[in-house]
Amino acid sequence: MNWLKNLLGNRRVWAYPYAVFMAIFVILPLLLVVYFSFVDEGGFTIRYFQKFFLATDSINTFIYSIGIAMVTTLVCLLVGYPCAYFMANKSFATPKVMAMLFILPMWINVLLRTLATVALFDFMHLELDEGALVFGMVYNFLPFMIYPIYNTLQKMDPSLTEAAKDLGANDFRVFKDVVLPLSMPGVYSGIVMVFMPTISTFAVAELLTMNNVKLFGTVIQENINAGLLNYGSALSLILLIIIGLTSFFGNDDTKN
Protein backbone atom coordinates (compact mmCIF):
# COMPACT_ATOMS: atom_id res chain seq x y z
CA MET A 1 0.00 0.00 0.00
CA ASN A 2 3.00 2.22 0.37
CA TRP A 3 3.16 3.04 -3.33
CA LEU A 4 -0.44 4.28 -3.22
CA LYS A 5 0.36 6.48 -0.23
CA ASN A 6 3.35 7.93 -2.04
CA LEU A 7 1.30 8.46 -5.15
CA LEU A 8 -1.52 10.32 -3.37
CA GLY A 9 0.89 12.21 -1.16
CA ASN A 10 2.46 13.80 -4.19
CA ARG A 11 0.43 16.88 -5.02
CA ARG A 12 1.30 16.82 -8.70
CA VAL A 13 -0.63 13.60 -9.11
CA TRP A 14 -3.87 15.39 -8.40
CA ALA A 15 -3.47 17.45 -11.53
CA TYR A 16 -3.12 14.39 -13.79
CA PRO A 17 -6.84 13.83 -14.47
CA TYR A 18 -7.19 17.40 -15.67
CA ALA A 19 -4.01 17.12 -17.73
CA VAL A 20 -5.30 13.96 -19.41
CA PHE A 21 -8.65 15.62 -20.05
CA MET A 22 -6.92 18.67 -21.57
CA ALA A 23 -4.73 16.47 -23.74
CA ILE A 24 -7.64 14.49 -25.18
CA PHE A 25 -10.25 17.21 -25.56
CA VAL A 26 -8.25 20.39 -26.10
CA ILE A 27 -4.71 19.74 -27.29
CA LEU A 28 -5.48 16.80 -29.56
CA PRO A 29 -8.36 18.55 -31.36
CA LEU A 30 -6.17 21.63 -31.80
CA LEU A 31 -3.44 19.53 -33.34
CA LEU A 32 -6.03 17.91 -35.60
CA VAL A 33 -7.25 21.35 -36.68
CA VAL A 34 -3.71 22.36 -37.57
CA TYR A 35 -3.14 19.04 -39.33
CA PHE A 36 -6.31 19.19 -41.45
CA SER A 37 -5.66 22.83 -42.35
CA PHE A 38 -2.40 21.97 -44.04
CA VAL A 39 -2.78 18.33 -45.09
CA ASP A 40 -5.32 16.72 -47.38
CA GLU A 41 -5.38 13.65 -49.65
CA GLY A 42 -2.70 15.22 -51.79
CA GLY A 43 -0.29 15.87 -48.88
CA PHE A 44 0.88 19.28 -47.57
CA THR A 45 -1.00 22.24 -48.99
CA ILE A 46 -1.87 25.86 -48.28
CA ARG A 47 -4.67 25.95 -50.80
CA TYR A 48 -7.40 26.21 -48.12
CA PHE A 49 -5.86 29.41 -46.86
CA GLN A 50 -5.57 30.67 -50.42
CA LYS A 51 -9.23 29.80 -50.89
CA PHE A 52 -10.16 31.89 -47.86
CA PHE A 53 -8.16 34.91 -48.91
CA LEU A 54 -9.52 34.76 -52.45
CA ALA A 55 -13.17 34.29 -51.49
CA THR A 56 -14.52 37.79 -50.78
CA ASP A 57 -17.56 36.13 -49.30
CA SER A 58 -15.79 34.49 -46.37
CA ILE A 59 -13.50 37.48 -45.83
CA ASN A 60 -16.55 39.71 -45.61
CA THR A 61 -18.17 37.41 -43.07
CA PHE A 62 -14.92 37.37 -41.17
CA ILE A 63 -14.67 41.15 -41.02
CA TYR A 64 -18.37 41.41 -40.22
CA SER A 65 -17.92 38.98 -37.30
CA ILE A 66 -15.04 40.98 -35.94
CA GLY A 67 -17.20 44.09 -36.28
CA ILE A 68 -20.10 42.51 -34.38
CA ALA A 69 -17.70 41.31 -31.67
CA MET A 70 -16.21 44.80 -31.39
CA VAL A 71 -19.62 46.44 -31.14
CA THR A 72 -20.69 43.89 -28.52
CA THR A 73 -17.49 44.49 -26.54
CA LEU A 74 -17.93 48.25 -26.77
CA VAL A 75 -21.56 48.10 -25.59
CA CYS A 76 -20.52 45.78 -22.74
CA LEU A 77 -17.82 48.25 -21.77
CA LEU A 78 -20.14 51.26 -21.89
CA VAL A 79 -22.81 49.50 -19.86
CA GLY A 80 -20.47 47.50 -17.64
CA TYR A 81 -18.02 50.20 -16.52
CA PRO A 82 -20.57 52.45 -14.81
CA CYS A 83 -22.14 49.39 -13.22
CA ALA A 84 -18.76 48.18 -11.89
CA TYR A 85 -17.96 51.70 -10.70
CA PHE A 86 -21.25 51.89 -8.86
CA MET A 87 -20.73 48.50 -7.26
CA ALA A 88 -17.18 49.25 -6.18
CA ASN A 89 -18.75 51.77 -3.85
CA LYS A 90 -18.60 49.59 -0.77
CA SER A 91 -22.06 50.28 0.60
CA PHE A 92 -23.74 48.63 -2.40
CA ALA A 93 -21.46 45.64 -2.87
CA THR A 94 -23.06 43.33 -0.36
CA PRO A 95 -22.63 39.59 -0.98
CA LYS A 96 -26.31 39.39 -1.97
CA VAL A 97 -25.95 42.01 -4.67
CA MET A 98 -22.83 40.31 -5.99
CA ALA A 99 -24.61 36.95 -6.10
CA MET A 100 -27.53 38.44 -7.93
CA LEU A 101 -25.35 40.03 -10.56
CA PHE A 102 -22.87 37.24 -11.19
CA ILE A 103 -24.35 33.95 -10.02
CA LEU A 104 -28.03 34.38 -10.85
CA PRO A 105 -27.54 34.70 -14.63
CA MET A 106 -25.59 31.44 -14.53
CA TRP A 107 -28.62 29.61 -13.19
CA ILE A 108 -30.14 29.75 -16.62
CA ASN A 109 -28.52 28.05 -19.56
CA VAL A 110 -27.18 30.34 -22.29
CA LEU A 111 -29.36 28.74 -24.97
CA LEU A 112 -32.48 29.03 -22.84
CA ARG A 113 -31.72 32.67 -22.16
CA THR A 114 -31.19 33.25 -25.84
CA LEU A 115 -34.45 31.54 -26.76
CA ALA A 116 -36.21 33.62 -24.15
CA THR A 117 -34.71 36.73 -25.72
CA VAL A 118 -36.07 35.63 -29.10
CA ALA A 119 -39.51 35.15 -27.56
CA LEU A 120 -39.26 38.55 -25.91
CA PHE A 121 -38.33 40.27 -29.19
CA ASP A 122 -41.19 38.46 -30.94
CA PHE A 123 -43.62 39.51 -28.26
CA MET A 124 -42.57 43.13 -28.56
CA HIS A 125 -42.66 42.92 -32.36
CA LEU A 126 -39.02 43.83 -32.65
CA GLU A 127 -37.05 42.73 -35.64
CA LEU A 128 -34.57 39.90 -35.18
CA ASP A 129 -31.59 41.57 -36.84
CA GLU A 130 -28.12 42.68 -35.86
CA GLY A 131 -29.58 44.75 -33.06
CA ALA A 132 -31.13 41.65 -31.53
CA LEU A 133 -27.85 39.80 -31.99
CA VAL A 134 -25.83 42.47 -30.20
CA PHE A 135 -28.46 42.70 -27.50
CA GLY A 136 -28.36 38.95 -26.90
CA MET A 137 -24.59 38.79 -26.80
CA VAL A 138 -24.31 41.78 -24.49
CA TYR A 139 -26.87 40.11 -22.27
CA ASN A 140 -24.80 36.92 -22.19
CA PHE A 141 -21.36 38.41 -21.75
CA LEU A 142 -21.94 41.53 -19.66
CA PRO A 143 -20.91 39.87 -16.35
CA PHE A 144 -17.53 39.02 -17.88
CA MET A 145 -16.96 42.72 -18.49
CA ILE A 146 -18.26 43.92 -15.13
CA TYR A 147 -16.39 41.51 -12.93
CA PRO A 148 -12.75 42.30 -13.83
CA ILE A 149 -13.43 46.04 -13.80
CA TYR A 150 -15.21 45.79 -10.47
CA ASN A 151 -12.28 43.79 -9.18
CA THR A 152 -9.63 46.41 -10.00
CA LEU A 153 -11.81 49.29 -8.80
CA GLN A 154 -12.58 47.56 -5.55
CA LYS A 155 -8.91 46.85 -4.83
CA MET A 156 -7.92 50.46 -5.44
CA ASP A 157 -6.63 52.24 -2.34
CA PRO A 158 -9.34 54.80 -1.42
CA SER A 159 -6.65 57.19 -0.20
CA LEU A 160 -5.61 57.65 -3.86
CA THR A 161 -8.89 59.36 -4.71
CA GLU A 162 -8.61 61.36 -1.51
CA ALA A 163 -5.08 62.38 -2.44
CA ALA A 164 -6.32 63.56 -5.84
CA LYS A 165 -9.10 65.61 -4.25
CA ASP A 166 -6.61 66.98 -1.76
CA LEU A 167 -4.45 68.18 -4.66
CA GLY A 168 -7.37 70.11 -6.11
CA ALA A 169 -9.06 67.62 -8.43
CA ASN A 170 -12.85 67.81 -8.65
CA ASP A 171 -14.86 64.60 -9.03
CA PHE A 172 -14.47 64.56 -12.81
CA ARG A 173 -10.69 65.05 -12.68
CA VAL A 174 -10.38 62.42 -9.95
CA PHE A 175 -12.11 59.97 -12.28
CA LYS A 176 -10.26 60.97 -15.44
CA ASP A 177 -6.76 61.27 -13.96
CA VAL A 178 -6.75 58.59 -11.27
CA VAL A 179 -9.63 56.12 -11.26
CA LEU A 180 -9.85 55.49 -15.01
CA PRO A 181 -6.11 54.98 -15.68
CA LEU A 182 -5.78 52.74 -12.65
CA SER A 183 -8.74 50.61 -13.71
CA MET A 184 -7.35 49.97 -17.23
CA PRO A 185 -5.99 46.49 -16.39
CA GLY A 186 -9.54 45.48 -15.48
CA VAL A 187 -10.86 47.07 -18.67
CA TYR A 188 -8.33 45.13 -20.77
CA SER A 189 -9.19 41.80 -19.23
CA GLY A 190 -12.88 42.61 -19.57
CA ILE A 191 -12.38 43.35 -23.26
CA VAL A 192 -10.50 40.10 -23.80
CA MET A 193 -13.05 38.08 -21.84
CA VAL A 194 -15.94 39.45 -23.90
CA PHE A 195 -14.26 39.76 -27.29
CA MET A 196 -12.86 36.23 -27.40
CA PRO A 197 -16.12 34.33 -26.92
CA THR A 198 -18.21 36.76 -29.00
CA ILE A 199 -16.01 36.49 -32.07
CA SER A 200 -16.39 32.72 -32.20
CA THR A 201 -20.07 32.57 -31.28
CA PHE A 202 -22.50 30.91 -33.67
CA ALA A 203 -25.45 29.21 -31.97
CA VAL A 204 -26.58 32.42 -30.33
CA ALA A 205 -26.35 34.25 -33.64
CA GLU A 206 -28.37 31.61 -35.46
CA LEU A 207 -31.14 31.67 -32.90
CA LEU A 208 -31.33 35.41 -32.43
CA THR A 209 -31.47 36.32 -36.10
CA MET A 210 -33.27 33.27 -37.42
CA ASN A 211 -30.13 32.57 -39.41
CA ASN A 212 -30.45 35.91 -41.22
CA VAL A 213 -27.08 37.13 -40.01
CA LYS A 214 -24.18 34.85 -40.67
CA LEU A 215 -21.16 35.01 -38.42
CA PHE A 216 -17.77 33.42 -38.98
CA GLY A 217 -18.51 30.70 -36.43
CA THR A 218 -21.53 29.68 -38.44
CA VAL A 219 -19.48 29.51 -41.62
CA ILE A 220 -17.01 27.17 -39.96
CA GLN A 221 -19.80 24.97 -38.66
CA GLU A 222 -21.50 24.84 -42.07
CA ASN A 223 -18.31 23.87 -43.84
CA ILE A 224 -17.49 21.11 -41.39
CA ASN A 225 -21.06 19.83 -41.43
CA ALA A 226 -20.92 19.76 -45.21
CA GLY A 227 -17.87 17.52 -45.03
CA LEU A 228 -15.37 20.21 -46.02
CA LEU A 229 -13.17 19.29 -43.09
CA ASN A 230 -9.94 20.83 -44.44
CA TYR A 231 -11.45 24.19 -45.31
CA GLY A 232 -13.32 24.32 -42.00
CA SER A 233 -10.11 23.56 -40.14
CA ALA A 234 -8.24 26.32 -41.97
CA LEU A 235 -10.99 28.82 -41.08
CA SER A 236 -10.87 27.67 -37.45
CA LEU A 237 -7.13 28.17 -37.38
CA ILE A 238 -7.46 31.73 -38.72
CA LEU A 239 -10.03 32.48 -36.02
CA LEU A 240 -7.81 30.92 -33.38
CA ILE A 241 -4.90 33.10 -34.40
CA ILE A 242 -7.07 36.21 -34.10
CA ILE A 243 -8.25 35.14 -30.64
CA GLY A 244 -4.69 34.33 -29.63
CA LEU A 245 -3.55 37.79 -30.69
CA THR A 246 -6.26 39.50 -28.64
CA SER A 247 -5.26 37.58 -25.54
CA PHE A 248 -1.67 38.71 -26.01
CA PHE A 249 -2.94 42.26 -26.19
CA GLY A 250 -4.63 41.71 -22.84
CA ASN A 251 -1.59 40.10 -21.23
CA ASP A 252 0.75 42.88 -22.23
CA ASP A 253 -1.35 45.49 -20.59
CA THR A 254 -2.14 43.73 -17.35
CA LYS A 255 1.58 43.43 -16.72
CA ASN A 256 2.00 47.16 -16.29
Added chain:
Amino acid sequence: MEENEYIIQVEQVTKAFDQKVVLSKVSLNIKRGEFVTILGPSGCGKTTLLRMIAGFETPTEGVIKLEGNDITKIPPYKRPMNTVFQRYALFPHLNVYENVAFGLQIKGMKEKEMDEKIVNALNLVGLQDFEERNINQLSGGQQQRVAIARAIVNEPKVLLLDEPLSALDMKLRKEMQLELMRMHKELGITFIFVTHDQEEALTMSDTVVVMNGGVIQQMGTPKHIYDEPVNTFVADFIGESNIIDGIMLEDCLVKFFGNNVKCVDKGFAKNAEVHVVIRPEDVKLSIEPSDNNFCTGIVRSCNFKGVHYEMYVETKEGYMLQVQDYHSQEIGQEVYASIDPFDIHVIEK
Protein backbone atom coordinates in the same frame (compact mmCIF):
# COMPACT_ATOMS: atom_id res chain seq x y z
CA MET B 1 -6.88 91.50 13.83
CA GLU B 2 -7.34 89.10 16.68
CA GLU B 3 -9.21 86.76 14.38
CA ASN B 4 -6.30 86.67 11.98
CA GLU B 5 -3.76 85.47 14.49
CA TYR B 6 -5.27 82.04 14.06
CA ILE B 7 -5.13 80.27 10.72
CA ILE B 8 -7.31 77.34 11.75
CA GLN B 9 -10.08 77.50 14.29
CA VAL B 10 -11.99 74.41 15.30
CA GLU B 11 -15.08 75.38 17.27
CA GLN B 12 -17.13 72.92 19.31
CA VAL B 13 -16.77 70.18 16.72
CA THR B 14 -18.51 66.88 17.29
CA LYS B 15 -18.28 63.93 14.94
CA ALA B 16 -20.37 60.78 15.14
CA PHE B 17 -20.32 57.78 12.82
CA ASP B 18 -23.66 55.93 13.06
CA GLN B 19 -24.44 57.24 16.54
CA LYS B 20 -20.92 56.44 17.73
CA VAL B 21 -19.32 59.66 18.88
CA VAL B 22 -15.61 59.78 18.02
CA LEU B 23 -15.05 63.46 18.76
CA SER B 24 -17.05 65.52 21.18
CA LYS B 25 -17.04 69.29 21.36
CA VAL B 26 -13.45 69.76 20.32
CA SER B 27 -12.21 73.33 20.16
CA LEU B 28 -8.76 74.20 18.93
CA ASN B 29 -7.04 77.34 17.69
CA ILE B 30 -3.93 77.04 15.58
CA LYS B 31 -1.65 79.99 15.02
CA ARG B 32 -0.19 80.90 11.66
CA GLY B 33 3.18 79.23 11.08
CA GLU B 34 2.91 76.95 14.09
CA PHE B 35 4.03 73.31 14.16
CA VAL B 36 1.12 71.65 15.96
CA THR B 37 1.06 67.99 16.85
CA ILE B 38 -2.13 66.17 17.66
CA LEU B 39 -1.06 63.32 19.90
CA GLY B 40 -3.06 60.42 21.25
CA PRO B 41 -3.47 56.65 21.31
CA SER B 42 -5.12 54.94 18.33
CA GLY B 43 -8.86 55.49 18.22
CA CYS B 44 -8.71 58.77 20.13
CA GLY B 45 -10.16 60.74 17.19
CA LYS B 46 -6.98 62.51 16.13
CA THR B 47 -7.11 61.28 12.52
CA THR B 48 -10.82 62.13 12.28
CA LEU B 49 -10.02 65.65 13.45
CA LEU B 50 -7.32 65.97 10.78
CA ARG B 51 -9.64 64.57 8.10
CA MET B 52 -12.25 67.16 8.99
CA ILE B 53 -9.70 69.95 8.69
CA ALA B 54 -8.73 68.51 5.29
CA GLY B 55 -12.38 68.21 4.29
CA PHE B 56 -12.68 64.45 3.89
CA GLU B 57 -15.20 64.28 6.71
CA THR B 58 -17.90 66.75 7.67
CA PRO B 59 -18.46 67.53 11.34
CA THR B 60 -21.77 66.38 12.78
CA GLU B 61 -21.82 69.61 14.75
CA GLY B 62 -19.58 72.63 15.04
CA VAL B 63 -17.61 74.88 12.73
CA ILE B 64 -14.13 74.84 11.22
CA LYS B 65 -12.67 78.15 10.12
CA LEU B 66 -9.73 79.04 7.94
CA GLU B 67 -8.44 82.57 8.47
CA GLY B 68 -11.76 83.43 10.06
CA ASN B 69 -13.91 82.08 7.20
CA ASP B 70 -16.22 79.13 7.72
CA ILE B 71 -14.94 76.21 5.60
CA THR B 72 -16.96 73.46 7.28
CA LYS B 73 -18.85 72.53 4.11
CA ILE B 74 -16.20 73.33 1.51
CA PRO B 75 -14.98 70.23 -0.39
CA PRO B 76 -11.32 69.27 0.03
CA TYR B 77 -10.31 70.25 -3.51
CA LYS B 78 -11.26 73.86 -2.81
CA ARG B 79 -9.26 74.12 0.42
CA PRO B 80 -5.79 75.67 0.31
CA MET B 81 -4.34 72.80 2.31
CA ASN B 82 -2.52 69.65 1.36
CA THR B 83 -2.16 66.34 3.09
CA VAL B 84 0.68 63.87 3.46
CA PHE B 85 -1.07 60.53 3.88
CA GLN B 86 -0.09 57.75 6.21
CA ARG B 87 0.59 55.27 3.42
CA TYR B 88 1.74 58.08 1.10
CA ALA B 89 -1.06 57.47 -1.47
CA LEU B 90 1.25 58.16 -4.42
CA PHE B 91 -0.28 57.54 -7.83
CA PRO B 92 1.27 54.27 -9.05
CA HIS B 93 0.58 55.02 -12.73
CA LEU B 94 2.62 58.24 -12.65
CA ASN B 95 6.34 58.76 -12.14
CA VAL B 96 7.88 61.01 -9.48
CA TYR B 97 7.68 64.14 -11.63
CA GLU B 98 4.07 63.50 -12.66
CA ASN B 99 3.06 62.81 -9.07
CA VAL B 100 4.52 66.10 -7.87
CA ALA B 101 3.06 67.90 -10.90
CA PHE B 102 -0.48 66.61 -10.27
CA GLY B 103 -1.71 69.55 -8.23
CA LEU B 104 -0.01 72.18 -10.39
CA GLN B 105 -1.41 70.69 -13.62
CA ILE B 106 -4.92 70.94 -12.22
CA LYS B 107 -4.30 74.61 -11.52
CA GLY B 108 -3.29 74.93 -15.17
CA MET B 109 0.19 76.21 -14.46
CA LYS B 110 2.56 76.88 -17.35
CA GLU B 111 5.11 74.17 -18.10
CA LYS B 112 8.15 76.32 -17.36
CA GLU B 113 6.97 77.67 -14.04
CA MET B 114 5.83 74.20 -13.05
CA ASP B 115 9.21 72.68 -13.91
CA GLU B 116 10.96 75.17 -11.68
CA LYS B 117 8.65 74.56 -8.74
CA ILE B 118 8.92 70.79 -9.02
CA VAL B 119 12.70 70.88 -9.13
CA ASN B 120 12.68 73.14 -6.04
CA ALA B 121 10.29 70.89 -4.17
CA LEU B 122 12.31 67.78 -4.99
CA ASN B 123 15.47 69.57 -3.88
CA LEU B 124 13.83 70.52 -0.63
CA VAL B 125 13.01 66.90 0.17
CA GLY B 126 16.43 65.74 -1.02
CA LEU B 127 15.36 63.89 -4.17
CA GLN B 128 17.35 65.57 -6.91
CA ASP B 129 17.32 63.72 -10.25
CA PHE B 130 14.50 61.39 -9.22
CA GLU B 131 12.00 62.92 -11.69
CA GLU B 132 11.78 59.98 -14.08
CA ARG B 133 11.71 57.22 -11.47
CA ASN B 134 8.68 55.01 -11.06
CA ILE B 135 6.97 55.02 -7.70
CA ASN B 136 7.42 51.30 -7.14
CA GLN B 137 11.18 51.64 -7.59
CA LEU B 138 11.44 53.85 -4.50
CA SER B 139 12.07 52.85 -0.91
CA GLY B 140 9.57 53.71 1.81
CA GLY B 141 11.60 56.72 2.89
CA GLN B 142 11.86 58.01 -0.67
CA GLN B 143 8.13 57.55 -1.25
CA GLN B 144 7.57 59.53 1.90
CA ARG B 145 9.69 62.34 0.51
CA VAL B 146 7.79 62.33 -2.79
CA ALA B 147 4.53 62.54 -0.85
CA ILE B 148 5.84 65.57 1.02
CA ALA B 149 7.09 67.20 -2.18
CA ARG B 150 3.74 66.56 -3.88
CA ALA B 151 2.00 68.40 -1.03
CA ILE B 152 4.33 71.36 -0.50
CA VAL B 153 4.80 72.13 -4.19
CA ASN B 154 1.27 73.58 -4.11
CA GLU B 155 2.34 76.08 -1.46
CA PRO B 156 -0.57 75.29 0.84
CA LYS B 157 -1.47 77.55 3.72
CA VAL B 158 -1.57 74.52 5.97
CA LEU B 159 0.23 71.20 5.58
CA LEU B 160 -1.56 68.26 7.17
CA LEU B 161 0.48 65.19 8.04
CA ASP B 162 -1.33 62.00 9.03
CA GLU B 163 1.16 59.80 10.91
CA PRO B 164 3.56 60.15 7.99
CA LEU B 165 6.53 58.53 9.73
CA SER B 166 4.86 55.53 11.30
CA ALA B 167 5.86 53.14 8.50
CA LEU B 168 9.55 54.05 8.63
CA ASP B 169 12.20 52.36 10.76
CA MET B 170 13.56 54.06 13.86
CA LYS B 171 16.66 55.61 12.33
CA LEU B 172 14.92 56.91 9.23
CA ARG B 173 12.12 58.25 11.38
CA LYS B 174 14.52 60.35 13.47
CA GLU B 175 16.13 61.63 10.30
CA MET B 176 12.76 62.58 8.81
CA GLN B 177 11.74 64.31 12.05
CA LEU B 178 14.70 66.64 11.72
CA GLU B 179 14.03 67.10 8.00
CA LEU B 180 10.41 68.01 8.60
CA MET B 181 11.45 70.55 11.23
CA ARG B 182 13.91 72.05 8.77
CA MET B 183 11.24 72.21 6.05
CA HIS B 184 8.82 73.82 8.47
CA LYS B 185 11.38 76.51 9.19
CA GLU B 186 12.25 77.04 5.52
CA LEU B 187 8.67 77.14 4.25
CA GLY B 188 7.15 79.03 7.15
CA ILE B 189 3.75 77.40 6.65
CA THR B 190 1.56 75.89 9.35
CA PHE B 191 2.10 72.17 9.97
CA ILE B 192 -0.55 70.03 11.63
CA PHE B 193 0.99 66.69 12.44
CA VAL B 194 -0.89 63.67 13.77
CA THR B 195 0.98 60.97 15.66
CA HIS B 196 0.67 58.42 18.44
CA ASP B 197 4.40 58.68 19.20
CA GLN B 198 4.90 60.96 22.20
CA GLU B 199 8.63 61.26 21.65
CA GLU B 200 8.01 62.45 18.08
CA ALA B 201 5.47 64.98 19.33
CA LEU B 202 7.78 66.38 22.01
CA THR B 203 10.73 66.63 19.61
CA MET B 204 9.07 68.35 16.70
CA SER B 205 6.27 70.62 17.80
CA ASP B 206 5.69 74.14 19.01
CA THR B 207 2.37 73.03 20.44
CA VAL B 208 1.21 69.58 21.44
CA VAL B 209 -2.49 68.73 21.61
CA VAL B 210 -3.05 65.58 23.66
CA MET B 211 -6.27 63.74 22.85
CA ASN B 212 -8.01 60.76 24.36
CA GLY B 213 -11.50 59.35 23.94
CA GLY B 214 -12.51 62.03 21.44
CA VAL B 215 -11.70 64.87 23.83
CA ILE B 216 -8.72 67.21 24.01
CA GLN B 217 -6.97 66.50 27.30
CA GLN B 218 -4.31 69.17 27.26
CA MET B 219 -2.73 71.67 24.92
CA GLY B 220 0.58 73.46 25.35
CA THR B 221 4.27 73.53 24.62
CA PRO B 222 6.04 70.17 24.85
CA LYS B 223 7.83 71.25 28.01
CA HIS B 224 4.66 72.48 29.65
CA ILE B 225 2.83 69.26 28.89
CA TYR B 226 5.69 67.14 30.14
CA ASP B 227 6.23 69.10 33.35
CA GLU B 228 2.65 69.98 34.18
CA PRO B 229 0.30 67.23 32.99
CA VAL B 230 -3.27 68.13 33.91
CA ASN B 231 -4.43 64.60 34.56
CA THR B 232 -3.13 61.07 35.02
CA PHE B 233 -3.80 60.17 31.37
CA VAL B 234 -1.47 62.89 30.12
CA ALA B 235 1.08 62.11 32.82
CA ASP B 236 1.07 58.47 31.83
CA PHE B 237 0.93 58.95 28.06
CA ILE B 238 3.64 61.60 27.80
CA GLY B 239 6.84 60.07 29.07
CA GLU B 240 6.86 57.62 31.93
CA SER B 241 5.42 58.38 35.33
CA ASN B 242 4.88 57.03 38.78
CA ILE B 243 1.36 57.95 39.77
CA ILE B 244 0.86 57.64 43.52
CA ASP B 245 -2.23 58.31 45.67
CA GLY B 246 -1.68 61.10 48.15
CA ILE B 247 -3.35 63.63 50.43
CA MET B 248 -2.73 67.36 50.16
CA LEU B 249 -2.21 68.41 53.77
CA GLU B 250 -1.78 72.11 53.05
CA ASP B 251 -0.26 74.32 50.37
CA CYS B 252 3.17 72.92 49.43
CA LEU B 253 2.87 69.85 51.63
CA VAL B 254 1.63 66.49 50.37
CA LYS B 255 1.45 63.17 52.18
CA PHE B 256 2.14 59.93 50.31
CA PHE B 257 3.79 56.61 51.26
CA GLY B 258 3.14 57.69 54.88
CA ASN B 259 5.54 60.63 54.68
CA ASN B 260 4.90 64.36 54.57
CA VAL B 261 6.78 65.66 51.55
CA LYS B 262 7.43 69.26 50.52
CA CYS B 263 6.23 70.24 47.05
CA VAL B 264 5.45 73.47 45.17
CA ASP B 265 1.76 72.89 44.35
CA LYS B 266 -0.86 75.14 45.88
CA GLY B 267 -4.56 75.85 45.84
CA PHE B 268 -6.01 72.46 46.77
CA ALA B 269 -8.65 71.97 49.46
CA LYS B 270 -7.33 70.93 52.84
CA ASN B 271 -6.83 67.14 52.99
CA ALA B 272 -7.93 66.74 49.37
CA GLU B 273 -7.19 63.35 47.79
CA VAL B 274 -4.73 63.80 44.93
CA HIS B 275 -2.49 61.98 42.46
CA VAL B 276 1.19 62.57 42.92
CA VAL B 277 3.14 62.33 39.66
CA ILE B 278 6.83 61.56 39.88
CA ARG B 279 8.98 61.16 36.77
CA PRO B 280 11.38 58.17 37.02
CA GLU B 281 14.38 60.32 36.13
CA ASP B 282 13.72 62.74 39.01
CA VAL B 283 14.05 60.13 41.75
CA LYS B 284 17.40 59.84 43.49
CA LEU B 285 18.32 56.59 45.23
CA SER B 286 20.77 56.24 48.07
CA ILE B 287 21.71 53.44 50.44
CA GLU B 288 22.07 55.94 53.29
CA PRO B 289 18.94 57.55 54.82
CA SER B 290 18.65 61.33 54.76
CA ASP B 291 16.17 63.99 55.96
CA ASN B 292 14.15 64.38 52.78
CA ASN B 293 13.46 60.75 51.83
CA PHE B 294 9.90 60.20 50.62
CA CYS B 295 10.07 56.43 50.80
CA THR B 296 12.27 53.40 51.28
CA GLY B 297 12.12 50.15 49.41
CA ILE B 298 13.97 47.18 48.01
CA VAL B 299 15.41 47.11 44.48
CA ARG B 300 13.58 44.38 42.56
CA SER B 301 15.04 44.80 39.09
CA CYS B 302 17.76 46.80 37.38
CA ASN B 303 18.18 46.92 33.59
CA PHE B 304 20.66 48.84 31.49
CA LYS B 305 18.84 51.01 28.89
CA GLY B 306 21.73 52.57 27.02
CA VAL B 307 22.20 55.88 28.74
CA HIS B 308 20.62 55.08 32.08
CA TYR B 309 19.58 52.16 34.26
CA GLU B 310 15.91 51.45 34.75
CA MET B 311 15.11 50.12 38.20
CA TYR B 312 11.95 49.06 39.99
CA VAL B 313 11.90 49.63 43.73
CA GLU B 314 9.20 47.91 45.78
CA THR B 315 8.03 50.13 48.64
CA LYS B 316 6.67 48.90 51.95
CA GLU B 317 3.16 49.67 50.64
CA GLY B 318 3.78 47.27 47.75
CA TYR B 319 4.05 50.02 45.07
CA MET B 320 6.56 49.42 42.29
CA LEU B 321 8.39 52.70 41.91
CA GLN B 322 10.06 53.18 38.55
CA VAL B 323 13.43 54.92 38.75
CA GLN B 324 15.91 55.95 36.05
CA ASP B 325 19.47 56.72 37.11
CA TYR B 326 22.98 56.74 35.67
CA HIS B 327 24.11 54.64 38.63
CA SER B 328 22.89 51.12 39.18
CA GLN B 329 21.88 49.55 42.49
CA GLU B 330 22.21 45.93 43.59
CA ILE B 331 19.05 43.85 43.33
CA GLY B 332 17.75 43.15 46.84
CA GLN B 333 19.41 46.27 48.24
CA GLU B 334 17.35 48.47 50.56
CA VAL B 335 17.37 52.01 49.20
CA TYR B 336 16.13 55.45 50.26
CA ALA B 337 14.42 57.59 47.62
CA SER B 338 14.44 61.37 47.55
CA ILE B 339 13.21 64.03 45.16
CA ASP B 340 13.38 67.79 44.79
CA PRO B 341 10.11 69.57 45.77
CA PHE B 342 9.70 71.18 42.32
CA ASP B 343 9.96 67.78 40.62
CA ILE B 344 6.79 66.62 42.37
CA HIS B 345 3.64 67.31 40.41
CA VAL B 346 0.25 67.08 42.11
CA ILE B 347 -2.95 66.45 40.13
CA GLU B 348 -6.50 66.65 41.37
CA LYS B 349 -8.23 63.31 41.70
